[in-house]
Amino acid sequence: MNDSILSLPDTAERLVIDGVALDSRLIMGTGGATSLASLEAALVASGTELTTVALRRYSAHGSGIFELLTRLGIRALPNTAGCYTARDAVLTARLAREALETNWIKLEVIADEDTLLPDPLELFSAAETLVADGFTVFAYTNDDPALARRLEDAGVAVVMPAGSPIGTGLGILNPHNIETIAARTSVPVILDAGVGTASHAALAMELGCDAVLLASAVTRAHRPALMAAAMADAVRAGRAARLAGRIPERSLALASSPGEGLIEALEAPGGATSVDTLLGVHGEGLR
Amino acid sequence: MTSPEICVTVDGRPRRLPAGATVLRLVEDLTGAALTDSGVPADGRRLGVAVAVAGEVVPRGAWSAHVLSDGAVVDVVTAAQGG
Numbered sequence A: 001m002n003d004s005i006l007s008l009p010d011t012a013e014r015l016v017i018d019g020v021a022l023d024s025r026l027i028m029g030t031g032g033a034t035s036l037a038s039l040e041a042a043l044v045a046s047g048t049e050l051t052t053v054a055l056r057r058y059s060a061h062g063s064g065i066f067e068l069l070t071r072l073g074i075r076a077l078p079n080t081a082g083c084y085t086a087r088d089a090v091l092t093a094r095l096a097r098e099a100l101e102t103n104w105i106k107l108e109v110i111a112d113e114d115t116l117l118p119d120p121l122e123l124f125s126a127a128e129t130l131v132a133d134g135f136t137v138f139a140y141t142n143d144d145p146a147l148a149r150r151l152e153d154a155g156v157a158v159v160m161p162a163g164s165p166i167g168t169g170l171g172i173l174n175p176h177n178i179e180t181i182a183a184r185t186s187v188p189v190i191l192d193a194g195v196g197t198a199s200h201a202a203l204a205m206e207l208g209c210d211a212v213l214l215a216s217a218v219t220r221a222h223r224p225a226l227m228a229a230a231m232a233d234a235v236r237a238g239r240a241a242r243l244a245g246r247i248p249e250r251s252l253a254l255a256s257s258p259g260e261g262l263i264e265a266l267e268a269p270g271g272a273t274s275v276d277t278l279l280g281v282h283g284e285g286l287r
Numbered sequence B: 001m002t003s004p005e006i007c008v009t010v011d012g013r014p015r016r017l018p019a020g021a022t023v024l025r026l027v028e029d030l031t032g033a034a035l036t037d038s039g040v041p042a043d044g045r046r047l048g049v050a051v052a053v054a055g056e057v058v059p060r061g062a063w064s065a066h067v068l069s070d071g072a073v074v075d076v077v078t079a080a081q082g083g
Helices: A036-046 A065-072 A086-100 A120-132 A145-154 A175-184 A198-206 A224-244 A274-279 B023-031
Strands: A015-017 A020-022 A026-028 A050-057 A075-078 A104-107 A136-141 A158-161 A190-192 A211-214 B005-010 B013-018 B049-053 B056-058 B073-080
Touching (some): A026 A224, A036 A065, A036 A224, A050 A086, A065 A075, A065 B073, A075 A086, A075 A104, A086 A104, A086 B049, A086 B056, A086 B073, A104 A120, A120 A145, A158 A175, A198 A211, A198 A224, A211 A224, B013 B023
Parallel strands (some): A026 A050, A050 A075, A104 A136, A136 A158, A190 A211
Antiparallel strands (some): A015 A020, A050 B073, B049 B056, B049 B073
16 A cells, blocks of 8 residues: 555545544444454454444443453444334433443434344434434434435434445445435445445445444454454545546446557458468468 | 332342442442442443433432332443444
8 A cells, every 4th residue: 555645635534523533434343253352353453443332231241342442442332233212222322321421322223123224213213312412423324315314404423324234244235325325415424234345345435435334244254353454445445546536437448548559460462461471370381 | 117128120130239229339239349429430440331220321420329219120231242
């Protein structure tokens, strides 16, 4: 990588959320890791500065995740994963604020366990309540430009459309919608859910997203730390490509070499080219 | 006559506490941490725990004043891997 290119003013521009500037545009989740040690290696390799945690009943054994993030200097973004109603999500958010001493909340209100897709009505209701309650809301939403607009109007700080259902690794199923959301939303847009491999993360950035949030793609990879490093590169590459301005798509080829000054082979007697003659294609020995 | 013990539900399980026990006392019992009256660990570390009683958050600053009543439903939560 050429660090001098990637430190140009616009490529180096930091993601600012609620007045907090982040150098890394890769936001990690912590679900699915087989051990805290492998999670730590992956988080370090990812270079992330913001990482989601769930909120669960206290266990004397403890999960150690809060201590791990504190030790690594990574800001914790609590979520409301597992909530199916606005009511549960609001209570979970308030508990998270108290437990982790942050107003930031990734709001997830799930419709059903098969798709884990957001329930639009409960999500919107919870978002309104939490915004009014002073939270900085990161709204996990469907890839629906209309709902994204409504959430922004409701005052959420970040719109987080799903590329595809959580944990599927199917990537971005509707790139057009993601691009539309990114283009029409004035608050940061973070692609969330469905990323399976590095090209998906790069595509999200190429489509205009401000950052990517992923978990399973790294924590469930055969080599989590290596995939985390790949994702960090992909997010940087995708953003650089977006800023560089890609070429328009065409239906027919457009030569990249100049058409002038071409060397043309001479027509030889009998229709064979001079090259054929030179190669002895018509020579006795070859026939 | 006041009963010497109460029974509360903590994270879905019954738990006996001395009558007059506060949320602060319950959190100290659960976590093993010594807390100041303002609900923060005496050693200055962050506890990372929140409490709801009957579905309402009890801020840590109110733990020492919140006396649990018999039959109270308490949730004690902390960060876990997820998302």
